[in-house]
Amino acid sequence: MKLNSFTTLGLSFCLCLTTTLPAQARIKVVATLPDFGSLAREIGGDNVDVAVLAKPTEDPHFVDARPSFVVKLRDADILIDGGAELEIGWLPPLLQNARNPKIEVGQPGRVQASQGIRLMEVPAQLTRAAGDVHAMGNPHFMVDPIIAKAVAAHIANAFATVDPTHAAQYQTNEKKFESTINAKLQEWGAKLLPFRGQSLVAYHDSWPYFAHRFGFNISIFLEPKPGIPPSPSHLAEVIAQMKAQKIKAILVEPYQNRKIAEKVAQETGGRVVDFAQFPGALPGTDTYVELIDKLVDSLATALK
Amino acid sequence: MKKFIVIAATLCLPAAVFGQSPTPAASPNEMEALRQQVQALSETVKTLQAQVKDQQAALAKMNAGPTSLPASESPAATSALSGSAPPLFPISDESVVATTAQPTPIPAAASGPAAAPVNESFPTTDASVTTSSETISTSGAGASLVAPMTVAGSRASGTYMNISFDGQFALAYSSDRNLDHLEVGDHDPLQRGFNARNLELALDGAVDPYFEGFANIVFKLNNDNETEIEVEEAFMQTTDLPWGLQLKGGQFFSAFGRINPTHPHTWDFADDPLVHGLFLGSDGLRGVGAQVSWTAPVSWYSQFIFGVENGRGNTGFSFRNPGENGIFYGRLTTDREARGLQDFVWVPRWENSFDLSSTQTVLFGVSGAFGSNETGANARTQIYGADLLYKWKSPRAEGGFPFVKWQTEAMYRRFEAGRGIDDAFPVAETFHDWGMYSQVVWGFRKGWTTGLRGDYVHMQDSAFTDDDLRQSRSRIAADVTWYPTEFSKLRLQYNHDFLEANDFLSERQADSIFLQFEFILGAHGAHKF
Numbered sequence: 001m002k003l004n005s006f007t008t009l010g011l012s013f014c015l016c017l018t019t020t021l022p023a024q025a026r027i028k029v030v031a032t033l034p035d036f037g038s039l040a041r042e043i044g045g046d047n048v049d050v051a052v053l054a055k056p057t058e059d060p061h062f063v064d065a066r067p068s069f070v071v072k073l074r075d076a077d078i079l080i081d082g083g084a085e086l087e088i089g090w091l092p093p094l095l096q097n098a099r100n101p102k103i104e105v106g107q108p109g110r111v112q113a114s115q116g117i118r119l120m121e122v123p124a125q126l127t128r129a130a131g132d133v134h135a136m137g138n139p140h141f142m143v144d145p146i147i148a149k150a151v152a153a154h155i156a157n158a159f160a161t162v163d164p165t166h167a168a169q170y171q172t173n174e175k176k177f178e179s180t181i182n183a184k185l186q187e188w189g190a191k192l193l194p195f196r197g198q199s200l201v202a203y204h205d206s207w208p209y210f211a212h213r214f215g216f217n218i219s220i221f222l223e224p225k226p227g228i229p230p231s232p233s234h235l236a237e238v239i240a241q242m243k244a245q246k247i248k249a250i251l252v253e254p255y256q257n258r259k260i261a262e263k264v265a266q267e268t269g270g271r272v273v274d275f276a277q278f279p280g281a282l283p284g285t286d287t288y289v290e291l292i293d294k295l296v297d298s299l300a301t302a303l304k
Numbered sequence: 305m306k307k308f309i310v311i312a313a314t315l316c317l318p319a320a321v322f323g324q325s326p327t328p329a330a331s332p333n334e335m336e337a338l339r340q341q342v343q344a345l346s347e348t349v350k351t352l353q354a355q356v357k358d359q360q361a362a363l364a365k366m367n368a369g370p371t372s373l374p375a376s377e378s379p380a381a382t383s384a385l386s387g388s389a390p391p392l393f394p395i396s397d398e399s400v401v402a403t404t405a406q407p408t409p410i411p412a413a414a415s416g417p418a419a420a421p422v423n424e425s426f427p428t429t430d431a432s433v434t435t436s437s438e439t440i441s442t443s444g445a446g447a448s449l450v451a452p453m454t455v456a457g458s459r460a461s462g463t464y465m466n467i468s469f470d471g472q473f474a475l476a477y478s479s480d481r482n483l484d485h486l487e488v489g490d491h492d493p494l495q496r497g498f499n500a501r502n503l504e505l506a507l508d509g510a511v512d513p514y515f516e517g518f519a520n521i522v523f524k525l526n527n528d529n530e531t532e533i534e535v536e537e538a539f540m541q542t543t544d545l546p547w548g549l550q551l552k553g554g555q556f557f558s559a560f561g562r563i564n565p566t567h568p569h570t571w572d573f574a575d576d577p578l579v580h581g582l583f584l585g586s587d588g589l590r591g592v593g594a595q596v597s598w599t600a601p602v603s604w605y606s607q608f609i610f611g612v613e614n615g616r617g618n619t620g621f622s623f624r625n626p627g628e629n630g631i632f633y634g635r636l637t638t639d640r641e642a643r644g645l646q647d648f649v650w651v652p653r654w655e656n657s658f659d660l661s662s663t664q665t666v667l668f669g670v671s672g673a674f675g676s677n678e679t680g681a682n683a684r685t686q687i688y689g690a691d692l693l694y695k696w697k698s699p700r701a702e703g704g705f706p707f708v709k710w711q712t713e714a715m716y717r718r719f720e721a722g723r724g725i726d727d728a729f730p731v732a733e734t735f736h737d738w739g740m741y742s743q744v745v746w747g748f749r750k751g752w753t754t755g756l757r758g759d760y761v762h763m764q765d766s767a768f769t770d771d772d773l774r775q776s777r778s779r780i781a782a783d784v785t786w787y788p789t790e791f792s793k794l795r796l797q798y799n800h801d802f803l804e805a806n807d808f809l810s811e812r813q814a815d816s817i818f819l820q821f822e823f824i825l826g827a828h829g830a831h832k833f
Contacts, residue, residue, distance in 0.1 A: 055662060055699050062704035064697055065833045066665050067605035067657035074548060074599060089790075093832045096516070099599070101544050116434050128791060146430045182428040189426030209433075227703070227789065229750055255702040257750075 027077040027163045030103075032087045033060055034278040035142040036080040036113055036151070038288040043156045043173045047166045051076075053094075054087075056280035057254040061132070061227070065090045073098035076109070077162055080155060083112025084119060084139035108161040113151045117141055120208045131225025140277055144209035145181045145188070145292055152177050184289055188214065188296045195303045201242060201270070202251040203261060206277055210295070220247070222260060230260050242268040249302045251275040254282070271302045465509025465517075468826035470569050472502040478799075478816035484527065485772060486801055486814055489576025490586040491524070491568040493818050500525040502568050504536070508829045515540045518556075518829075520567065536567075537590070548599035552611075557590040558651045559597075559609040560671040561689045561713045564588050570831055572709075572745045573783055574797045574820040578759040579739030582773060583687055583717050585621025589673060591649070605657040605667075614642070615649030615675045622685045622719060623649045623675040633735075634769040635724030637678035646684075649675035657833075667693040667833065680722015680732060689715045695833075703790075705747040714740035721769070735764045735774075751788060757781040763806075770808035777803040791828075795820040 029050045031037035037052035044050065051072045054063045073079065073094055081087055095103070102109040119137025126135055141147050156174035160167035196215040200207075203222045211218040220241055224234040241247070242264070250272050252261045261272045275295055276282045285291040476493035480486045484494040493499040503523040511517045520537040539554025557565040563580045580588070593613025600606040615623035624647065625632055626639040642648060655669030671689040676682070690713070697707040719735040739761030747753045759779040766774065783797035797818045805811040 057699050058697075058701045059703055062701065064665070064695065064704070065830070066659060067655075067667060067833055068659045068665070070599070071603070071605050089830050092830050096543070097599075097832070099543070099545065099548055099550055101546075104543075118433055128789070132789070141433075144433060146428065147433050149428075150434050185426045185428050212433075213430075255700045257702070 027159070028075055029078045029080065029159075030072050030076040032079075032081040032091060033142075034280050035148075035288060035291075036082070036111075036155075038279040038286075038291075039148065039152050039155055039177070040078075040080055042177045042287070043152055043170055044159055045169065045173055047163065047169065048078075048159065054278075056276065056278035059255045060086055060277070061089060063087070063090045065093050067097075069094050070097045073103065074100050076100060076103050078109045078111065078158055079103035080111040080113060080158075082114055082139050082141075084114040084136045084141070085134050086139035108158060111155055111158045113154065114139065114141065115154065116150060117147055120212070121205070131223070132227025138205065138208050140206040141209045142288075143207065143277055143292070143295070144213045145185055146213065147209060148288060149178050149181050180289060184292070188292060191296050191300045192216075195300070198303065199245050199247045200249050200251060200299075201238060201247055201264075202275075203253060203256040206253065207251060207275070214296075218251070222250070222256075222264065230257070235260070235264060239264055239267045242270055249273045249299065251299075253277065273298050273302045275299075463509075465507055466827035466829050468506045468824055468828035470502070470504040470506065470567075470822065470824045470828070471500070472504075472569055472820065472822040474499045474501070474574055474821075475819040476816065478814055480801070480812075480814035480816070483816065486816065487575050488578055488581025488586060489568070491522075492575035492581075493816075493820075495527045504567065504569070506567075506828060510543070511540060514542060514544050516543055534587070536587075548601065550597045552595040552597070553593075555590065555592045556595070557588055558593075558611055558613065558649075558673065559595065559653045560584065560589055560651055560673055560687075561669070561691045561715070562693060562711055563713065564590075566831075569793075569822060569824070572711075572743060572753070572755050572785075573757055573781055574795055574818040575781075575799070577713070577741035577743075577757070578761045578777060578779055579713065579715050579741055582761055582763075583622060583715050583737070583739065584673075585618055585625075587619045587621075589615075589621065589649075589651070590619045591615055591617075593648075595651075605655075607655050609651075609653040609655070611651040611653075612648050613651070615647075616642075620649055620675070622673075622677060622687060622717060624678050626678055632677075632679055633719075633721050633771050633774060635679040635721060635729045636726075638681065638725050639678055647676045649673055663699050664694070664696050665833070666695075677719065677722075679724055679729075680720065680727075683720040683722035683732075685720065686718045687715055688717075689713060703750045705750045705752070707747040709745045709747075710743070711745075712740065712742040714738070721766075729768070731768055733766055733768065735766070737761070737763050751786060753785045753787075755781075755783050755785070765806055767807050772809060775803050775806055775809050777801065791824045793820070793822040795822075 026047055026049045027044070029040045029044060029048045031040050031050060031052045033054050034052050034056040037050050040048060040050045053069050053072070054060050076098075081091060101107065104110060105112065114136070119139070119141060121134075122137040123130065123133045123135065126133065142151065152174050156170045159170040163170075192214045197217065199217040199220070200211070201220045201222065202218050205218075205221055205223075205226055207216075207218045210216070220238055222230045222235065222238060224231055247268070248270050250261045250265055250270055252258050252272055252274060253276050254274070258272065264270070265272045274282055275298075276285070276291065279285050279288050279291045282291070282294050285294045472491070474493040475498055476483060477496055478486060481496075483496060487494060491502040494501060501524050503525075505519075505521045505523075507517075507519045509517060517540045518537060519535075519539075522534045522536045524532045524534065526532055535555060537554070537556045539552055539556040541552040542550055545551065559565050561580070563571070563577055564584055568576075576586070591613035593611055595609060595611035597607055597609040600608065614620065616625070618625060624640075624642075626637045627633075627635075630637055630639065651671065651673045653669055653671040655667060657665065657667040659665050669691050671691070673685075673687040673689075675685055677685045692710075692712045694710045695707060696709075697704070701707065716738045717735070719737065721733045721735060723729040723732050739759075741757060741759040743755055743757035745753050745755040757780070759777075759781070761777055763774045763776045779799055779801045781797060781799045783795055785793060785795040787793050795818070797820065799814075799816040799818070801812075801814040801816070803809070803812040803814075
């Protein structure tokens with residue numbers, strides 16, 4: 001017992017020396033995307049400083065590798081990224097330049113949110129003729145609240161490992177988040193129940209996980225292929241399909257071309273629904289739960 | 305297990321009944337009653353057996369269902385929704401929709417919100433979305449670090465590196481017959497007609513936990529369609545040094561300014577800026593060497609880079625370059641081995657960046673390149689550079705558009721031109737040359753950019769050197785580029801060149817048009833800011 005307390009004392013002393021941080025310092029968390037950032041804040045509370053790289057309103061596939069991000073990553077104790085190649089166009093050069101061993105893959109300071117998540121739409125064959133496909137599967141998985149819970153648990157584990165002094169608090173916060181989601185799921189499920197099984201149109205294939213969770217069918221997209229801008233001939237086909245299937249809603253994200261969606265909506269009598277994957281992208285959606293609230297509400301309103 | 309016991313028990317029952325039946329001399333009435341009893345019992349057994357079978361089948365389905373589900377789930381399959389396989393969307397059966405075991409497709413239509421059972425709950429777990437919890441590793445130990453995320457999704461390669469091929473071509477016309485003397489970069493269009501000046505094989509990946517490796521092998525077709533090969537870059541760099549340090553060694557582009565360290569396919573124009581080609585060389589300043597860089601521990605991005613390289617040959621253009629046919633700026637060059645550290649090229653750079661706002665970023669740097677040159681035994685060259693990049697990107701950017709990018713670079717060169725080998729040249733001179741370019745690129749809609757660039761280079765007059773590389777000149781260029789995706793590009797560019805008269809050359813103007821087209825195959829590493 002004595003030995004143990006001595007070693008811990010020694011260890012914590014060493015830690016203080018090497019990190020040159022006061023014991024009470026908050027751990028620095030960098031999240032590539034705002035949804036991970038929101039979860040990190042829920043779990044971390046006052047013990048963490050969360051910096052988010054991508055803006056909630058911009059296309060997460062194409063974020064500029066701004067040098068200021070290098071500084072954030074250099075100083076980070078924990079990095080949360082998707083790990084499913086959504087950020088492949090900008091994260092690797094940042095990490096190369098950040099030179100931070102703490103957040104390398106495999107370190108406790110690196111959370112790859114997709115770890116342990118079963119990704120949908122894993123392409124059987126990889127060809128860019130199919131557009132901007134993701135080799136590991138569809139990376140827009142956070143809009144499924146059940147998956148968000150798993151990611152939250154993952155984040156809480158990482159926080160507890162990196163900052164053991166507050167481990168209990170992280171676990172408590174995680175449990176709280178879990179029960180919030182569990183309760184909210186009842187509400188969301190009930191709100192969307194009347195529309196179960198309906199088909200929707202989306203601009204980009206960002207919503208298979210949302211569809212899976214709440215029982216929608218989202219398999220028609222304004223983009224002819226992922227990442228390829230809508231062409232007139234494809235839109236004509238979409239319009240015909242929408243009319244045939246009596247589809248009432250088109251999901252559009254903040255960075256997508258809303259005008260095109262509006263045109264299609266006009267032709268078909270459908271409605272454009274502002275959807276977003278990231279907290280903060282729509283007014284009044286600062287947290288993850290608020291975001292899903294908003295999505296559920298606006299979808300329910302549109303389908304009424 | 306319990307079920308089997310139940311079955312066994314029920315199976316035993318009739319046997320027991322049979323066993324008892326023959327004891328007393330039974331009356332026909334009793335016999336009849338017994339027979340009916342037995343029949344009833346055996347029927348019960350049959351139904352029980354059937355039930356057990358059903359349950360077993362259901363169990364098997366449940367177990368098999370989730371594992372095979374997302375793997376086989378193609379985009380089309382998602383549309384199957386709540387139809388055939390109940391485990392596909394466990395949420396769709398009993399819990400939320402108050403239908404029976406077999407959910408019919410689109411049950412919602414039948415049961416409105418009123419029919420929703422309030423006390424029954426929406427499922428809050430779903431085994432099908434997660435793989436086993438063991439794969440979530442936070443300790444870093446275990447074998448699940450690289451690819452535990454998918455079941456079926458073996459990443460295309462499973463290879464250890466990115467391999468890509470970049471083919472860049474240009475169809476060119478110029479009012480000047482000698483496009484190869486008008487253009488200053490080796491990857492620029494060099495003749496009227498078709499050009500293939502940059503066919504590049506790029507490899508990169510992690511070497512081991514300590515190093516990353518990069519290689520760029522460039523194939524070029526010269527004006528006689530002969531293939532030239534150039535090892536443009538091949539280097540390793542550390543990934544794991546503490547204190548923000550990084551070491552790099554091999555053949556690589558020197559960290560001088562903005563354009564020099566980059567590959568032509570990332571350029572916003574089809575050709576090299578004049579000042580870059582004329583001061584740092586048609587191939588850019590690069591060579592075999594080493595470099596150390598350090599990010600300063602300050603709140604903004606501030607990096608110091610210090611490189612050293614041989615600086616010999618055309619890739620050390622203003623340095624130990626023997627020149628064409630042994631002549632550089634009119635002098636017969638010495639072409640000697642390095643005598644000491646002073647004969648290497650030393651390249652320091654300091655760059656800083658900060659965000660003006662959430663949509664605006666500024667990056668500025670100063671660079672130097674110092675070494676000796678071959679025009680005399682003790683002739684030296686100093687080049688100083690300053691560069692500025694400003695970028696605005698829309699907060700609602702799609703595919704990275706729209707944006708505005710302004711980039712400017714200026715260089716000053718002090719070149720001591722000696723008297724050549726054996727002091728054969730009549731005079732020694734010191735040239736003070738300077739030049740700059742400034743370009744604005746506007747990404748006005750997804751996949752489309754347009755740019756404007758102005759170039760100017762001032763070469764100090766000399767009555768002794770008739771080299772056409774020492775002619776002061778300017779250029780204005782405008783282009784429109786379409787990127788169907790980030791892997792292909794089509795660019796139309798117009799150049800107007802103006803070359804000033806000097807003691808040997810008369811004034812000259814030229815107009816050129818380039819149609820550049822490019823494709824990238826494979827996995828190409830992402831680019832820096």
